[in-house]
């Protein structure tokens with residue numbers, strides 16, 4: 001099938017590459033000339049396991065092309081995926097300017113039937129706005145071409161995007177019941193057939209319900225995390241091990257084990273913005289989503305917990321004190337630092353007067369870019385970008401772990417102890433067992449595990 005993907009970011013590039021891998025003829029459009037040049041020269045703008053190989057294989061086979069040529073992109077695909085960003089507007093609602101610009105571009109150039117697929121995460125009612133934008137552009141040109149707008153939200157996780165796309169646990173498709181809507185549904189069925197031959201994992205619904213399903217999924221996951229983080233903070237006070245509790249409740253199949261990890265707070269480009277956007281949607285309909293407001297507030301507080309633990313241990317004035325930080329990306333296997341808890345921790349420690357040495361296995365370049373935006377020149381001068389995890393440690397009072405990279409899970413504890421000024425570890429992801437750490441001679445501070453730290 002001939003497919004156009006508008007927006008060549010995390011979602012667009014992964015969608016395009018994976019659909020090409022299945023034999024489709026894919027045209028990827030972006031407004032960012034640098035990104036397109038990089039892709040055309042064999043580069044990949046993001047760190048995503050397995051993606052480079054899939055893109056290279058399909059470029060070589062001529063099944064995927066990258067361009068900024070809007071007219072050619074519209075002419076190419078009978079299916080046009082919109083996968084552009086929907087960042088938070090000033091009031092937290094989703095900014096739809098890129099989605100609507102993409103829709104208008106399609107309307108400006110299309111001459112025959114097209115299926116327009118909203119893959120971006122968009123609020124309820126966006127399908128109608130996309131339809132209106134298309135109709136207006138067609139009317140302005142006096143062109144009578146049929147189309148249908150479908151909602152097909154994406155559920156991939158960064159760091160496992162190719163795997164998630166290739167083995168989806170569900171495919172949600174929202175369409176209407178007009179003749180064009182049914183024609184669009186038939187095309188989507190054909191396109192997704194290789195992922196689930198009997199369509200057992202495809203959920204068909206109306207467009208608005210599909211749009212809402214995406215926000216409901218992210219809001220539910222974010223709620224679980226904030227719930228566990230709040231309980232972990234209580235566990236710290238009442239002498240309970242949150243890890244034992246996690247196992248204890250996760251074994252109930254109604255609860256399940258996933259997404260119950262207390263930690264340094266959730267970050268990334270999705271949960272924070274999508275929780276906010278759903279709250280704003282509710283407000284537009286005069287409803288106050290109390291739970292989601294709490295989920296957001298708990299997460300904002302949780303990002304401060306690691307820094308607070310450091311201050312409690314070393315005092316409010318950290319001038320002259322140095323700390324090692326492992327993990328900067330918002331989660332492992334990505335270089336994405338959008339809303340990363342590490343940014344909050346760095347700010348807290350610098351505000352208290354400390355100096356820091358930071359390391360991440362893949363996000364160092366992104367960290368330099370992002371921290372240069374977050375910090376003043378004086379503050380940035382107190383950050384050392386280390387060459388390795390071990391390189392952060394010399395002269396540090398303590399090690400603070402923010403992201404659970406595999407490479408941090410079995411470090412050389414003797415070397416760590418020898419390099420640190422004091423054998424103190426703050427573990428924002430509960431990577432280690434407190435008893436083992438105590439035996440190894442460390443003062444260990446996890447999240448929600450103080451009973452074990454004290455004993």
Ligand SMILES: NC(=O)c1ccc[n+]([C@@H]2O[C@H](COP(=O)([O-])OP(=O)(O)OC[C@H]3O[C@@H](n4cnc5c(N)ncnc54)[C@H](O)[C@@H]3O)[C@@H](O)[C@H]2O)c1
Nearest residue numbers: 007008009010011030031032084085086098102120121154
């Ligand atoms: N990142 C994720 O893990 C993820 C997962 C599921 C859903 N989503 C959703 O998917 C959407 C895209 O997210 P992303 O992380 O891929 O964003 P991104 O910022 O990585 O990429 C968006 C791309 O769209 C391009 N673009 C903007 N306007 C354009 C236009 N008019 N024409 C062509 N290209 C244009 C930008 O230059 C950019 O390259 C968002 O709505 C997001 O919420 C993201």
Ligand SMILES: O=c1ccn([C@@H]2O[C@H](COP(=O)(O)OP(=O)(O)O[C@H]3O[C@H](CO)[C@@H](O)[C@H](O)[C@H]3O)[C@@H](O)[C@H]2O)c(=O)[nH]1
Nearest residue numbers: 154155156157158259260261263265266267268270330331
């Ligand atoms: O038990 C957990 C699980 C995750 N996290 C944190 O939650 C954030 C988000 O993690 P994850 O969901 O794995 O990454 P994303 O790539 O942001 O993916 C989410 O957001 C995407 C964009 O909408 C969706 O497509 C995915 O289904 C959804 O999981 C990260 O900071 C994690 O550290 C926790 O603190 N505890």
